[in-house]
Amino acid sequence: MADVIEVEGLRRTYAGGFEAVSGISFSVARGELFALLGTNGAGKTSTVELLEGLAPPSGGSVRVLGHDPYTERAAVRPRTGVMLQEGGFPAGLTVTETVQMWAGCTSGARPVDEALELVDLARRAHVRVKQLSGGEKRRLDLALALLSRPEVLFLDEPTTGLDAEGRADTWELVRALRDGGTTVLLTTHYLEEAEALAERLAILHEGRIAASGRVEDVVAAQPSHIAFELPDGYHLGDLPPLGELGVTGREVTGRSVRLKTSELQRAATGLLLWAQDSRVELRGLDVRSASLEEAFLHIAREQQREGEPVR
Template structure:
């Protein structure tokens, strides 16, 4: 194993996946490239149909890639599945457990199919299900079933853990406890690949993330890097007798744009500290109060929505271009 494979536990290069055939092909994954380092939590985000599940299935080795390259722990997860499977844990969106078995029976059954499985009671306790070990699976709540999914994914003490929507159905307390467990796993050296629709979850957990759109990577980076690409905001109520034109020249404050709603003004800025400081200095000198002052950086949700909108706008010309390319290739073949 070379140095790059030790550093990058997951490597995805120009990954492609096509469904169907006979002229009815659908390309769900269109040249996705990213890597995940050892002991890193990496989140895959995207709207429905963005290609998250198709991408993760290829990385887990559940299907062969149509094109490109995947390596997990230095191996092809599909053709070298025997070398990869004992070292990974997979939490699917839905486990599909026998409903009549108890939680403990389900864990013991799963342990019998897992190489080097930890004691079932240990993983149930770690997932917060020890007190429900004697309850039948069909009697569990949706959130408790998700905890059982997580417990079984941890049976083999995996080096790489795949979490597909891990906190769906959990209440606030359950979600927070799951986050803490995932962080503990990361701090212990486990590499985690996470898909989630909860942007707060990705922002809180992920060391890095990628946003997919229509089978392609729209952006990749740390949550801070992704949100930094979007403007921050400062909003407040204009002092009595003042209007937007009475403020210092907005460009000099680093303001790129603004909106007003009645007496309230909202400024967009790429330099939050500069803008906020200049406004406070101005208010102090003018002896006025900026009522309802709200200063905040862009959120991951704002960045996600903006990136998705930009990707949609950019892709509107793609069908025409694709059609032109296809016609050109057809003409070339015919010639």
């Protein structure tokens, strides 16, 4: 698949010399969903604004669909959709009037009714924007971003304000768009959202990429966990040799044990076989793989400790 977003050595410096983006590089393939993550102030918004062509880079280069999105905006903008964190709609217009107004500025816009059906707002078509809930306004944001049937879709915190059902519906829609060939770049504070949707990601910290790659690879770099309570009358030394089970770390608080391992199946199987042979119950047993949230928090802490990007 050809790359439709290419970022090389990208920098963005604001007045006063503050460098929000410090020489980052990444690419996004056609039909891929790529997540750009980071703590507040990491440089996500500054990066996305450069990709959207809202400002020129201070250094490096950006290409979207083979063009510079700032200097060749006319070649890029009709083929992209942008969902900002806040839409800023005229409060007195109805939902239909808002979409009609936006469609009038969009080349080849899809029908208004179709756009509203996509985001489940058809039943609210004649309601004024000021009467919409926060979640409904986010759906309206998404409807406008999809009007042009974009080849590349930028989603900035798309499910903020949505309830669980609305978030699930949005995920389903985004997956369908990706499966239909749309390239999606997503920023989100919901790490479970990135884990559920993205194929690859980059985690920013202080303007640099601290980690990047396939989601499963970034997650797999973190240990899995097994937690349980020691059976009555047993001590940690009564367990099978933990090192032989692939356990790399342990925490013991009273009778509670928490093990870290990069070989979850091996460690869990060994413990369960020991419990079966010993005819004891491992109360409170909790076996879980690492998550993107754990990987993200680990990277953030490492960055704060080291004061420089992980290589």
